Amino acid sequence: MNIQMIGIDHSRASVEERELFSFTKTKQKELMEAVVRQQSVDGCVLLSTCNRMELYVSLDAKAEPDLYRIICHCKQISGEEEKRLRELFTVRTEEDAVRHLFLLTAGLKSKIIGEDQILTQVGDALEFARSGEFADTVLKTLFRMAVTAGKKIKTQVAIPKGNTSTIDAALTQLARQGYQFAGENCLVIGNGEMGRLTARAFQERGANVTVTVRQYHSGEVRIPEGCARIHYGERYHKIPECRYVVSATASPNVTLERVELEKWKLEHPITFVDLAVPRDIDTSIRELSWAEVYDIDDFQGGIGLSERQQEQLQAANLLAEEELAAFVSWYECRDMVPQIQKFGALAAQDVSWRMGRTFQQMKLDASQCRQLADAVEQTSQKVFQKMLFGLRDHADTDVMRECLAALEKVWKEE
Template sequence: MRKIQMMGIDHSRATVAERELFSLTKAKQKELMEAVIRQQGVGGCVLLSTCNRTELYVSLQKEEDIDLYRIFCHIREIPQTAQDELQHLFCRRSGEDAVRHLFLLTGGLKSRIIGEDQILTQVREALEYARLCNVADTVLKTLFRMAVTVGKKIKTQVAIPRGNTSAIAAALAQLEQEGHTFGGTQCLVIGNGEMGRLTARAFRERGAFVTVTVRQYRSGQVQIPEGCARIHYGERYEKIPECRYVVSATSSPNLTLEKDKIQELNLTGALTLIDLAVPRDIDPCIGELPQTEVYNIDDFQTGTGVSEEQSASIEAAKTLVEEEVAEFVSWYECKDMIPEIRELGTLAAQDVSWRMGKTFHEMQFAPEVCHQLADAVEQTAAKVFQKMLFGVRDHADSDVMRECLDALGQVWKKE
């Protein structure tokens, strides 16, 4: 029987500078998961990687003990001398604790912004990428599918009251409190992914004139929010002197804006740069230049304070999560029964087919018709019987279910 382990680093334990040490490109994510899956006793793994967290989920044999941290450090090329110093940044969970954490996370209850929407998509995409890399086993596929279902239930059944629903919304709200205004200003958004599009729309809603960078111009392959202009990524520096705000939100491992190139522009007006990426897109040293300020994702207080209204909804969401954790545990403890359920279903179906076959012959059907009818009856009976047993498994205590299977086995397997 396999168990579930999780190891991760997130915004609650590590700064953006520390998190970016362990950020991974798509290629490196695949390399890490493939390295983990090669370890003895590992059944599958899924890596969840966002700006605020990097978490590795693994299913393995109970007796196995895999040093996920060292594997992670090896793939990320963390020097041996630094590994011991950085290890405290990681949290480790196992069993129900790991399941509960993922369910709470997918429901938006562990995000910097309570109830935020993006994490649900990110969890779904993490599973899809693991499946694409052929490293997710049945246990983790079921776990992540259930996590997405839990997230949807929380959003529809609980509806946690929210203010800002994204990092950029929280960032702009904080900047407004500090005296910034956006109406009529020029804004450049570097990056046309999900966060880039959210950013462009947020500035447009506040009356800014927004330009978005794209990598190419071919029609049908690039979409930008309505009302926004676009330029090629290579023209970003030429656009900056016109801008009051610049936001970068890409998945690039390299800087999108460098200090020396900004300095060469000889800017005369104030410039605010917002970096929403991990690893960071914008050289933080740019903030040393006159009339220039640089914010990163950790500069915005998006996870502090919970209203009374939110507290009641959060408790309701946690109750829902506990119910779903119990359901997953029930499935997990009974999953080894699946082969026996299928075997019993087949044996029962064969018995039904044999009995119906006698009736078909008595009705004087042609032999080929009798065979066709018997095959159809057997296939249908197997599906019905297995569905019935799986339904019992999902609602009965595991010990009771095993007694039922033993009793049925004595009936169908007897000579």
Template sequence: MGISMIGIDHNMAPVDIRALFAFTKKSAGEAMEKIKSYKGIYGCVILSTCNRLEVWASVDEEEDVCLYDCVCQLKGISDDSYRNYFVERKDEEAVEHLFYLTSGLKSQIIGEDQILTQVKDALNLARENFAVDGVLEVLFRMAVTAGKKIKTEVPFSHGNPSVIHQAIQFLGQKGYSMQDKTCMVIGNGEMGKVAAQALREAGADVTVTIRQYRSGIVSIPAGCKRINYGERMEYIPECDLVVSATASPNFTLRRELFEELELSGELILIDLAVPRDIEPSIGSLEGITLYDMDSFRIEEIPAELQENLEAAGAIVREQMDEFFQWLDGRDLIPRIQEIKEEAVNDLNLRIAKILKKTQMDEEDRVNLVQAVDTAAGKVVNKLIFGLRDSLNQEAFLECVAGLEKIYEE
């Protein structure tokens, strides 16, 4: 069995290309079930966020499994040119990627911890849809464990590093302060709530849109006001900045809605959604500056993060070693079991004549043979697992292969 993944992210593709392959929670669940049903695939987990799509599978190494073709089939995409935007990883390379990703070390904003929650949610969704198998279950759980350990033991110096925090910092470096600015956040999902809270903490007056049919039961961040989603265009002329962060497949802000709109001053729009929430052509209108998810890249790692990154990397490597020990042990158990059975049978053949010549009741003879079988099995286990604990992995595997050859016909 092998581990395989394909992925597309903010480093390889612009937001509009990523949007073609994005999944909602419902469609991701359906897609995992479908992919698991394909020949040669034992389990599947889909991670779909604003910055990336990753499809993970445990696969039969004897089968020719192409995850890119699986995704394109599900999305109804026949254009093979998108393949260049994807990266494929297998086995150790794939495992290493997941551990570093879950730890926030491959995110658009280094050290951010939202990805940890997203990976946990992806695993839970795979469980709910009966798509995850034992190998992916352990892999994702151990990656999450590494991420949690880093979060508690390696506090990154730049505070809460979500995309909206990076956007606020980015604008601050341009001399734009959020203090006393009038802001609206379209969307009250997880990212919308984080955005609203961050803007409030930065000193802004924040209003959050709520769908009318949900307005009575949805909570919003403390200190924020609410309006119905349908009133958003009426409120925009009063705003200095608008953030849109929904899971809608359609634009929340379209150019045609701005054609009759009279703005009172410069307006900043920030689109934190994939697919996009804000029609890109709005950014060409006079008085409007539009930013999207790709506007806030970190081009280089700040020097002050280097020490923390090294500490985080050490935790990742330790947790990865534990996973591979589990995986190697899992694959070796059937082989060790066969060696033990062959050794016990060998011993039985060697003592059979002696037992036949020994005077005793048949029942005692049977009991003695069973006792010898049990004892011999324990001795073989002790010897083999003792070798595992005292040798490096490569030498141990050579020993197992050598023992297997002893009983080859």
């Protein structure tokens, strides 16, 4: 199995280091174009989130491209910095790469065990790679099976968890530190998925929430019901009224700058929470006497697992191993697909030929007879191929090859 993953994530890299390898959609396309230009690469999929950047590639036999160097070239990182950052990356190959993706999609590699966002993010990564024709058949199948495995694990193994998103973890941690939310004003910058999650999280805790939008027309943006809205350009004027300000955009640009905020002489504290990578909020804002600033790495830490969670985690790992075995079986048998399709076509032709006299006895005209024959042939082909693909997915690889060899012999003898 020649599948490789190279990535950087929260387990080894700080937010400052991770944001060096954060990719906008434009940069994602640029990187994947550079990767698939390598002669040894058949396809690639890039997963880029706040906590991780992972590049999955399908390779020719014995190929060993320097994927890290390609990534650094795309991000214009070179020299001593390139050498220093290399140690933050992890490379996984073959079954280890597949296992990691399955566990990741189930939320078992996240800071918040069992979190739900990663499942959507993995699916979105596949769709983006497919739309640009970067993913080959192997990676398309791998990511589809990973999403299926993630859903299956989440359904069958109910891992107990208190928080299912970064903002929930953040607010829970702040509450433990004595922060109050009920009745407080909160400004959420960004109305994408994370922005909407943030707005709902504050609403559930009784806060008065305002969300920034870039258009006033309600048909063009979606914000949670009950939230007020202001234009993004008015955000600085709203901040003095707020106790909390959260920036949660997918933009690579800074949303809040110190030079604008230091104009205010405030007597009450404001807590800024930056959930973006790269970070949205000017880090020097924390030097203002009335401001305190948190970023994504200030939360989710120190979350231990109970004995019950450990047991459920073991069950999830066993289920992931079953899904891994299913993918390995598909991978090892993928060369059988042309044979199975050929036998399906031959079987359909045989059924159609044997039904020929029956069609004639039905006293149909030539056109009707042909339409019926085509329908029978297509149906027969689908049924026969479904049986063979089902056998391939459940039978031992060697047994399946023997079956196909026997079928080949039978048709040759006929």
